Amino acid sequence: MHPILKLVAQRLSLGILLLFAASALLFGLTEILPGDAAQAQLGQSATPENLANLREEMGLNRPALTRYAEWIGGILTGDMGNALSNKLPIGEQIGKRLGATMFLAFWAALISVPVAILLGLVAVRYLNRWPDKVISGSTLAAISLPEFMIAYILIFVFAVKLGWAPSFANVPPDMRLLEKLHSISLPIAVLTMVVLAHMMRMTRAAILSVMQSAYIETAELKGLSSFEVIRRHAFPNAVAPIVNVVMINLAYLVVGVVVVETVFAYPGMGQYLVDAVVKRDVPVVLTSGIIFSAVYIILNMIADIVSILSNPRLRHPK
Amino acid sequence: MSSPLLSVRGLKIGATVCPPDAKPHDIKIVHGVDFDVEAGKVLGLIGESGAGKSTIGLATMAYGRGGVKITGGTIFMNGRDVLQSDWRDVRNLRGAEVTYVSQSAAASFNPAKRIMEQVIEAAVSQSKFSKSDAQARAVELFRKLDLPEPETIGDRFPHQVSGGQLQRCMTALALCPEPDLVIFDEPTTALDVTTQIDVLKAIKEAIRDTGVAALYITHDLAVVAQVSDHIMVLRQGEMIEYGTTDQIINAPVDEYTKALVSVRSIDHKEKPPSGEPLLRVQNITARYRGTKFDVLKDINVDLHAGQTLAVVGESGSGKSTLARVITGLLPAREGVVNFNGRELPPELANRSQDDLRELQMIYQMADTAMNPRQTVGTIIGRPLEFYFGLKGAEKQKRIKELLDEIEMGDGFIDRYPAELSGGQKQRVCIARALAAKPKLIICDEVTSALDPLVADGILKLLLDLQKVEDVAYLFITHDIATVRAIADSIAVMYQGEVARYGGKTEVLSPPFDDYTDLLLSSVPEMKLGWLEDVIANRKMQSGGN
Known part of the structure; x- marks a missing residue:
């Protein structure tokens, strides 16, 4: 078998194994959470009797392993079950929420990834001169501020003072694309600022480390211009670390947007999960959790595979 | 014009x-x-x-x-x-x-x-x-x-x-x-x-x-x-x-x-072997973990106390692997290594402290073989503490002796490796090896990274120390001139096998096997027209065949 196929197959099986491990971990963690859905629903009016009844009704009394097996079995067959709190099918709910989150993440990534890489290249080209300093300084400032802070500043300036963009990111399904984009412009801006610095700095560092190589000197002695040296000789060899950091940030855009979604009241996965945790709605928490895990694992697996593919020694063995 | x-x-x-x-x-x-x-x-x-x-x-x-x-x-x-x-x-x-x-x-x-x-x-x-x-x-x-x-x-x-x-x-x-x-x-x-x-x-x-x-x-x-x-x-x-x-x-x-x-002016007469060998490498076959290819095939060489065996060959010939087998870093698949009358356990972990002490190593890159954050005194003092339990004034005295032996003097005790020249760094590594009072030092390309005149000085030092300390060297190198300068016996390695083995004069005198001939005739000589002569010679030979 071609060594690449073998490596990719290895990564894939490792990913699946990891996903199972994550599911067990998630389940274990929800088990040790204090309180349960019955308690959360009954609240102050809980008596030992109706608690026991509700638990029986929700199926919380059965052994943990049985519940775990049922849950995993359900996911594998595409049936995610119903929420405990409102009895609605989880699959349908998550479908809508995940779509909204992906929509936001997609547009934020579409802007931030190219901008980050371009800024990284520019910073290397003008290393230690003012463009580098301005880029490094401003992106560092953006990453150092908490997201909600950036969000409120943007809301204050662009929504309240200037009135250019709405402070609530509402995207009903019948909205036209341009209107939707206008509606989520502020959340996109916040997310872009947050992930930009990390990706840009990593791109800069990766290219800088490649720039120390002897083949860069060869390229410079061929009389190529600085940008050509970076684009043709440095960048192809810096792809692996750059893809890695891009993937981590893409995962963050999907998984880590809780704060931003809450600030802008955006109906995505983050809000849904927070809501479910409050209600101790374990099936929803578990299913959201496993979807987040899957996103992380898949994106990192793609990064791994791209790294492998970008290595000519593996692509073209002797 | x-x-x-x-x-x-x-x-x-x-x-x-x-x-x-x-x-x-x-x-x-x-x-x-x-x-x-x-x-x-x-x-x-x-x-x-x-x-x-x-x-x-x-x-x-x-x-x-x-x-x-x-x-x-x-x-x-x-x-x-x-x-x-x-x-x-x-x-x-x-x-x-x-x-x-x-x-x-x-x-x-x-x-x-x-x-x-x-x-x-x-x-x-x-x-x-x-x-x-x-x-x-x-x-x-x-x-x-x-x-x-x-x-x-x-x-x-x-x-x-x-x-x-x-x-x-x-x-x-x-x-x-x-x-x-x-x-x-x-x-x-x-x-x-x-x-x-x-x-x-x-x-x-x-x-x-x-x-x-x-x-x-x-x-x-x-x-x-x-x-x-x-x-x-x-x-x-x-x-x-x-x-x-x-x-x-x-x-x-x-x-x-x-x-x-006139560099490489050292004139070293080979010493004839006497008595039982200090090191006997017998039928050693070895491969790296997870590979299906023997890097060493049935190696047999002896080395006598106070003598130098030069192992010469090109990159990939297996000469450094032989050093790894002898030191126990790579256990052999077959064969035994006898040292000082006893059989050495193949695995490093099973060797006694005396096994470790009597067999020291010096590397090509003195730079990376020393901790840059330790002074020369600490570097040389470590084996003194570890093997002999020396402390305080006694240890300082021995460090000074060793620094004298490598012709550097005690002014260097508090210096860091970064403050030394390439030749001085290699000398400190030699002193560190000597500190253990070894019977055998494996020298792996120790002069390859040095300038010719500096390398010459190191070789002279090694020869002088051999007389004083009666230490044997297993000298790994790709450089024939170095071999001529220092060896008593020579093993020429080619593709994991010993192609030629014996006393220095014998190995370097005709009739040669094909590989040794190629190797020796490829060493540049300081003579105008040498390149043309060699090429013409080879053409003639291949034409004659």
């Missing part, structure tokens, strides 16, 4: 260095050097590391590594002052009029791009040739440089060809844009001698056939004698001597040049 192609006058080069514990300051690397290169001629630049050879070579392309700056003088190339040119002219000069061949082609080729793309890049981007013309020219050069499959070798990636082949590809890269001048910076230094001779021949013929001028930089006088018309000897940034190749080799004037020419 027409003006020379390259004319350098009063060239001064400096650099800003930033030592870890001090303020950045400026140093001078080259202190005013003058030379000319005529069209179609080859000038050899020779000197030890730090002499400023590469710096001068790169300066002719208006290039300085790291913080290197040209601080004075003029460089006229094709009648134009390189140092007064704007960046556009400099870019037109690089890769078109002047090209560069570096020491390590393996590092100088971009691993992510195919060879052809890189070979024609300068010619195409400088618009000297169209893409298809440049490719045709590259194939022609590949053929001229004796590369296998010249039509298709350009489609390969750098890691898919051997080191010697890649070095020839680098020469093709430099010649492809039809430059007026090529800078060869130690182009054969990283190669095995048998490979070096092919590359040297290819370079020499390419220079002759294309009529290009060259600046040939090397530390190896025997190599430069084969290719250059004139030689300039440099030392610490100053010109020591300049003359025709014939004059420099046969009638050097300056003392330093004389020393360079």
Whole structure:
């Protein structure tokens, strides 16, 4: 078998194994959470009797392993079950929420990834001169501020003072694309600022480390211009670390947007999960959790595979 | 007479260095050097590391590594002052009029791009040739440089060809844009001698056939004698001597040049073996974990107390692997190692403290073999504590003795490795090995990274210490001159087997086996026309067969 196929197959099986491990971990963690859905629903009016009844009704009394097996079995067959709190099918709910989150993440990534890489290249080209300093300084400032802070500043300036963009990111399904984009412009801006610095700095560092190589000197002695040296000789060899950091940030855009979604009241996965945790709605928490895990694992697996593919020694063995 | 192609006058080069514990300051690397290169001629630049050879070579392309700056003088190339040119002219000069061949082609080729793309890049981007013309020219050069499959070798990636082949590809890269001048910076230094001779021949013929001028930089006088018309000897940034190749080799004037020419003056008579051997390597076969290929096949060698066994061979011959088996880093699959009358456990973990103490090792890279955060005293003191439990004044006394033995003196006790020269670092490593009072020291290419004169000093020291301490050396090297200088017996290794083994005189005297013959005849001699003689000899032999 071609060594690449073998490596990719290895990564894939490792990913699946990891996903199972994550599911067990998630389940274990929800088990040790204090309180349960019955308690959360009954609240102050809980008596030992109706608690026991509700638990029986929700199926919380059965052994943990049985519940775990049922849950995993359900996911594998595409049936995610119903929420405990409102009895609605989880699959349908998550479908809508995940779509909204992906929509936001997609547009934020579409802007931030190219901008980050371009800024990284520019910073290397003008290393230690003012463009580098301005880029490094401003992106560092953006990453150092908490997201909600950036969000409120943007809301204050662009929504309240200037009135250019709405402070609530509402995207009903019948909205036209341009209107939707206008509606989520502020959340996109916040997310872009947050992930930009990390990706840009990593791109800069990766290219800088490649720039120390002897083949860069060869390229410079061929009389190529600085940008050509970076684009043709440095960048192809810096792809692996750059893809890695891009993937981590893409995962963050999907998984880590809780704060931003809450600030802008955006109906995505983050809000849904927070809501479910409050209600101790374990099936929803578990299913959201496993979807987040899957996103992380898949994106990192793609990064791994791209790294492998970008290595000519593996692509073209002797 | 027409003006020379390259004319350098009063060239001064400096650099800003930033030592870890001090303020950045400026140093001078080259202190005013003058030379000319005529069209179609080859000038050899020779000197030890730090002499400023590469710096001068790169300066002719208006290039300085790291913080290197040209601080004075003029460089006229094709009648134009390189140092007064704007960046556009400099870019037109690089890769078109002047090209560069570096020491390590393996590092100088971009691993992510195919060879052809890189070979024609300068010619195409400088618009000297169209893409298809440049490719045709590259194939022609590949053929001229004796590369296998010249039509298709350009489609390969750098890691898919051997080191010697890649070095020839680098020469093709430099010649492809039809430059007026090529800078060869130690182009054969990283190669095995048998490979070096092919590359040297290819370079020499390419220079002759294309009529290009060259600046040939090397530390190896025997190599430069084969290719250059004139030689300039440099030392610490100053010109020591300049003359025709014939004059420099046969009638050097300056003392330093004389020393360079007569280097490796050690005359060491082999000692006959007596008594039981100290080390017996018997039927050793070994392979690395997870591989299906024996790196060592049925190795048998002996080494007597107080003697030196030189293990000589090219890269990949298995000589360092043999050291790993003896030290226990790589347990053998078959065979035993007997040491001092006892059988050594194959695994390092099962060896006693005495096994470890009596068998020490010195490495090629003294730099990486020492902790940069420890002083010389701590480095040498560690084995004294570990093996003999020495402390306080007793330990200090022994450290001073050892420093005296390596001819350095106790002024070095509180110095850090970074403050030492390459030769001094290697001496400290020797002292550290001696501190354990070993019976055998394995020396793995210990002089390969050093300048010839410094290496000579280390070899003399090792021989002196052998007399005093009665220690045996297993001396691993690829360099025949080193072997001649130090060995009592020799094992020639080739592809994991011992090709020839015996006393020094016996091994180095005819009749030879094919491989030893090839190896010995490939070692450059400091003699004009040596290269042509060897090539003519080989042609005759292969014609006769």
